[in-house]
Amino acid sequence: MTEFVYMRAPWGGAEVRRVEAKPDVLTPLMISGWAQCEPPANDEEVTTNVHD
């Protein structure tokens, strides 16, 4: 089963992405400053991009 995590943009940015919890997906985000966050509230926009 594919696992997903939520990642928040660097520098405290507002953007939250739901991404696959795979090293090749997470690594480029992590080294760019994206950090894991809690699932956002319902009124917060989430970008789902499993290929980023």
Place this chain on the structure above:
Amino acid sequence: MSTTRLQEVLVCFGKKKQSDIANAQVAADMWRFSKINAALANPKLATENDAEEYGKGHEFPTATFKTAWDVSATLEKYLSAEIGAWAVCFGLGKVVKSGAGPFVYTCTPLIPSAGDAAELPYLSYVEQIRPGAGVVLDRQAIGLAVEGFQITVGSGPGRANSKISVELVGSGKVIDSATGITVPAATTEKLLPSASLTLSINGIDYVTNKNIVSLETGWKNNIRMDAGFFPGSGFQTAGDGSTGAIRGRLEFGNRAGNLKFVARFMNGSDEYTKLKAQTSGTAVITLAYDANNSLQLTWQKITYSVVEIAETDQVLTVAVECLPMYDSSNGILTAVGKTTVDAICQ
């Protein structure tokens, strides 16, 4: 008079991270491990005196002053999924946890230029010998960070052929008696034996080829210890300037990874060719207990810096030192620890 054997020492330390450098952890946030090195985490007090001062009538010291505290520890262990995941989480600093059991901890080094912190997660470290009425030792070092970790994998069936050494440095803050910590039950570990290794370096699968003899890889944070003592960094006893300064931060310095390996040298071995051409590629090292317990380190871009033809047990081998480099897309190192233990470094 009974003696105290060092095998009695109980060691537990932060599974979770401290809320900040100065806040001691409670037992519920720690886990207990055995270790294979005897060294204890001895707090050291640096003092100074007034020998050089004028107005005393002589050159001899008449008073001493507590300057600063230091504490460090080294954990040497047979490599397990639990300690491996813990070491990469605390040693690299950036962690994404996924899964609902097993839990997968994907870790990369912190990148301050991308907005990450320059401080690693902090933890507490407790040593006890005969806690209770007959206590011999009961102390807790607070605010430690992982200075580095080193994994060694060798040939042979025993546990000693897959080990990890983790070096910890601390703020200097110590509770040196009556910690109030009840050391938790020993952690059940899933060992990651040498025989489970899969290894691909620079396009060569050294395990399938049955060529690998040994390897060593690790990470060093080169924490700026002196920079921890800044104006306002604090004292061993808060608000008491006579108790000696402690560090208020532990920032990593110029970090570096390392990877070297020894393989059998055979017809067609291309390490020297790749050295001359400075061919770069990834290095992927995986050790596993089962599908739910493993550790994988991926050096995103390495080249060979030293290639020496040598011998191991009278078999021609090649000893290779790699230079881990930063890849613009994937950074330098991704470590993935998979374990059934939740909440590591959370």
